[in-house]
Amino acid sequence: MLDLGKSLEGHRASGRARLAERSPSEWHDRDVAELAGRARTVKGEPLPQKRTFGSTFPFDNMGQLDGIDASAGANGSVVSGAYGGFSNVWGAQIMPFSEPTFDDWPCSFNHMEPHYRRVLEEVPLAAEADDLEAMFPLIHATSPPPSPSERTTDVVSRGKRNRARLQRHGVTVGSARLALRARDCVRCGLCMTGCPYELIYSSSHTFDRLRRTKRVSYHDGLLVIGVAQQGDTCHVRAREVPTGQVVEFHADRVYLACGAIGTTRLVLASMAAPPRRVELLESIQFGLPFLSRHPTADPRTQDNHTLNQFNLVVDVTGFGKDLVQVHCYPYNPAFSDSLPPPLRSRPLEPVHRRIRQRVTVGLGYLPSWASPKVILDHEPGGDGLPSIRVSGQDANNLPMLRQALRALRRVGPVIDLWPVPSQSFVSGPAKSYHFGGSFPHAIRRGPLVTDQLGRLPEWDRIHLTDASVFPTVPATTFTLTVMANAHRIAQGSLCAG
Numbered sequence: 001m002l003d004l005g006k007s008l009e010g011h012r013a014s015g016r017a018r019l020a021e022r023s024p025s026e027w028h029d030r031d032v033a034e035l036a037g038r039a040r041t042v043k044g045e046p047l048p049q050k051r052t053f054g055s056t057f058p059f060d061n062m063g064q065l066d067g068i069d070a071s072a073g074a075n076g077s078v079v080s081g082a083y084g085g086f087s088n089v090w091g092a093q094i095m096p097f098s099e100p101t102f103d104d105w106p107c108s109f110n111h112m113e114p115h116y117r118r119v120l121e122e123v124p125l126a127a128e129a130d131d132l133e134a135m136f137p138l139i140h141a142t143s144p145p146p147s148p149s150e151r152t153t154d155v156v157s158r159g160k161r162n163r164a165r166l167q168r169h170g171v172t173v174g175s176a177r178l179a180l181r182a183r184d185c186v187r188c189g190l191c192m193t194g195c196p197y198e199l200i201y202s203s204s205h206t207f208d209r210l211r212r213t214k215r216v217s218y219h220d221g222l223l224v225i226g227v228a229q230q231g232d233t234c235h236v237r238a239r240e241v242p243t244g245q246v247v248e249f250h251a252d253r254v255y256l257a258c259g260a261i262g263t264t265r266l267v268l269a270s271m272a273a274p275p276r277r278v279e280l281l282e283s284i285q286f287g288l289p290f291l292s293r294h295p296t297a298d299p300r301t302q303d304n305h306t307l308n309q310f311n312l313v314v315d316v317t318g319f320g321k322d323l324v325q326v327h328c329y330p331y332n333p334a335f336s337d338s339l340p341p342p343l344r345s346r347p348l349e350p351v352h353r354r355i356r357q358r359v360t361v362g363l364g365y366l367p368s369w370a371s372p373k374v375i376l377d378h379e380p381g382g383d384g385l386p387s388i389r390v391s392g393q394d395a396n397n398l399p400m401l402r403q404a405l406r407a408l409r410r411v412g413p414v415i416d417l418w419p420v421p422s423q424s425f426v427s428g429p430a431k432s433y434h435f436g437g438s439f440p441h442a443i444r445r446g447p448l449v450t451d452q453l454g455r456l457p458e459w460d461r462i463h464l465t466d467a468s469v470f471p472t473v474p475a476t477t478f479t480l481t482v483m484a485n486a487h488r489i490a491q492g493s494l495c496a497g
């Protein structure tokens with residue numbers, strides 16, 4: 001495995017280990033303050049960039065971001081250079097795609113199911129059997145999620161009691177599904193800034209094990225800048241990050257997994273006649289706060305985990321495919337940071353408290369077929385990765401978002417969760433981190449189309465294995481399918497001869 005491989009800085013890793021050795025009541029305030037540093041909201045940016053143990057390392061530039069430029073409002077931090085990639089900082093929400101989603105794929109849900117299962121034997125899944133199961137089978141859950149907040153319990157139980165009324169509007173409520181070792185969770189609330197006990201799955205956990213047991217030979221500090229195939233031999237060119245020296249590797253087969261935009265750029269660098277513009281599919285993100293009529297206890301006095309706690313899924317057309325998903329989060333201190341300063345002042349503390357007792361924040365997603373595309377314009381040339389500019393199509397007209405909001409407004413009184421559309425926002429291009437489909441799978445390869453094993457016409461031993469090969473990007477969380485599809489490709493390639 002060739003990787004850039006940036007890791008958590010040594011002093012932060014030692015601080016994390018100190019916390020992990022103790023229970024929260026024994027933690028030193030200094031350690032907590034250093035490791036639980038929250039990202040600051042930037043003016044004009046609806047969401048701050050997350051931190052892990054106070055570090056930006058999953059987003060840091062190890063050379064992979066050189067030459068990536070983003071138009072106003074678009075995301076320029078689209079390729080990770082970290083050991084474990086963006087799974088160091090993700091929200092750990094995992095679900096398979098619904099069965100009808102695969103109508104637009106060259107393989108079916110049944111074909112994918114054993115690969116989901118295999119991945120879930122590696123990745124812990126904390127989930128409940130609930131109404132979401134009809135659309136998203138559990139496959140291999142290992143434990144229920146940690147006990148939820150008072151608000152979550154209330155909304156989920158109202159949802160169960162009023163199932164038929166919700167379903168008339170196409171809405172399903174269900175618990176979060178998390179890649180989490182939930183049994184060991186002590187509900188210390190630090191999830192959004194990094195779990196000291198490493199209970200939230202990161203792919204680095206799997207690689208630590210594979211390296212320890214010598215199942216992979218791992219080379220870090222390498223920026224891969226080109227791939228090629230001559231006869232049956234694959235060639236990989238990489239630049240050593242510390243020295244800038246270019247080195248070459250040979251292999252029987254190559255599997256590219258730099259994240260959808262990282263892989264797209266590497267392929268553009270390696271194609272004989274790359275297109276100047278590539279469009280990617282994105283499941284665009286939106287933010288939507290909710291208020292409840294009935295207050296809960298002040299959440300600052302409660303012990304809670306702060307990952308996603310429950311999901312609202314809106315089936316806009318009723319066929320299990322046009323699904324809009326909203327992940328709902330209980331209060332965490334970042335909410336207070338995002339309030340206007342006057343509302344945070346001491347005299348307005350009673351108002352602030354009343355908001356805390358009633359607010360839930362939703363982060364929602366539309367499927368790629370109802371979202372604007374991400375555009376990558378690239379400038380070939382130079383001995384390395386091409387310069388690319390990230391921009392997006394116009395996001396002003398999103399009919400599926402309007403339909404979903406209408407349904408959520410209608411069910412608001414039933415589950416005591418009233419959307420506040422005036423405070424909603426739509427994130428800029430590529431900010432959802434749910435993007436892909438630059439070289440989508442199809443039955444037959446084409447100039448920018450991969451076969452079912454992720455191969456472009458010019459190579460038959462170089463496989464694209466991440467979301468760059470997705471035919472669609474639905475609104476339901478997608479990394480479980482990235483992993484399952486990569487497993488399917490790898491397994492299939494072993495039989496390909």
Ligand SMILES: Cc1cc2nc3c(=O)[nH]c(=O)nc-3n(C[C@H](O)[C@H](O)[C@H](O)COP(=O)(O)OP(=O)(O)OC[C@H]3O[C@@H](n4cnc5c(N)ncnc54)[C@H](O)[C@@H]3O)c2cc1C
Nearest residue numbers: 004081082085086090091092093224258259433466478479
């Ligand atoms: C804040 C945040 C929250 C998220 N929450 C969720 C969630 O709750 N659920 C969900 O499903 N998804 C979520 N995602 C998306 C999820 O993290 C990604 O889908 C997932 O990490 C993609 O995995 P990947 O292996 O394809 O790529 P990445 O995680 O991006 O990993 C890329 C790897 O390739 C290496 N690399 C890149 N370029 C090169 C190069 N040129 N040479 C050598 N090595 C290279 C990197 O070092 C890294 O190891 C979230 C993302 C973010 C940022």
Ligand code: SF4
Nearest residue numbers: 185186188189191195
């Ligand atoms: S609440 Fe979050 S950070 Fe704390 S132990 Fe549980 S998963 Fe880890």
